[in-house]
Amino acid sequence: MKNSSIAPVVCKESADVRQKKRGFFSPYRKNYQIFLMYVPVIVCLLLFSYGPMYGLVLAFKDFQFLKGIEGSPWVGLKNFRDLLMAPSFREVFRNTLVISLLKLAIGFPAPVILALMLNEVHSSRFKKTVQTVSYLPHFLSWVVLGGLFVQILSPSGGLVNQLIVLLGGTPIYFIADPHYFIGMLIATDVWKEAGWGSIVYLAAISSVNPELYESADIDGAGRFRKMWSITLPAILPVITMLFILSMGNIVNAGFDQIFNLYNPAVYKVADIIDTYVYRKGLIGMKYSFASAAGLFKNLISFALVFSANFIVRKFNDYAIW
DSSP, X not given: OHHXXXXXXXXXXXXXXXHHHHHHHHHHHHTHHHHHTHHHHHHHHIIIIIGGGGGGGGGGBOOOTTTHHHHSOBOTTHHHHHHHHOHHHHHXXXXXXXXXXXXXXXXXXXXXXXXXXXXXXXOHHHHHHHHHHHHGGGGSOHHHHHHHHHHHTOTTTOHHHHHHHHTTOOOOOTTTOHHHHHHHHHHHHHHXXXXXXXXXXXXXXXTSOHHHHHHHHHTTOOHHHHIIIIIHHHTHHHHHHHHHHHHTTTTOOOHHHHXXXXXXXXXXXXXXXXXXXXXXXXXSOOHHHHHHHHHHHHHHHHHHHHHHHHHHHHHOSOOOO
16 A cells, blocks of 8 residues: 555656656747747848857957968957057047937937827827828938938038028038037937837837826826826836937947048047947958957947846836846
């Protein structure tokens, strides 16, 4: 009797162990068609995202064409020391932070405000028209927009300066004047991306329970009050998540935009890390030095994202991880 009472327990335990071992792979076998769809994504990710990361070793080498990456001698952190000690890089780093912080402070709230305003529009035709007009600039390349803004802001025949002259002012060379260049960058960036960024917020607003607005109407709340007390808190998790992700772009001031608009006259205020790397790496052929600058920038972005997520987690539950 004693042996017979123990045997079923042993068999049950061995069955549980077999079930656990079988359980890890069973979802993959059962849904193998779905997982096969991930294969092209994983291959592209490995080839185009992780494969090029091998080039990061250039930051720790003195790259020479004839010897190649493998044959080039190791120099350790020399490139990073030269980078941080270079007076030009300090100015470039400062410009990057100034432009990025201004874009974050002005450009990040712009799509939120636009989405809140569009949500209050009752005319469906007018709302769709505004959405279409505001989305359109996102699909235009900065190569095209750069040439367009150069013509519009031209001091000789540009539309903006013609209006300034009609109002009794003097023409301003926005593209080549360091005092106006940063403001022009921020304004054109907001104009280009605000409409596209509002899509996510409009989608989040559409999921708000309409009964909340009906209850607010009964209580006599106005539009602004409903916007502040219902709509904005409802999309706060989305705002927080996008804000954390945008912190990683603090050191990405916008290469495409600046490269197509800046010139030597505004290098003092417009030269950023990306344009600096372009000139030093591709034009000056200092590949190791440029790789060190790019790796330094990416490490800062990585640290900022984690820091922002850590701080947000301390105050609310809307952190990414």
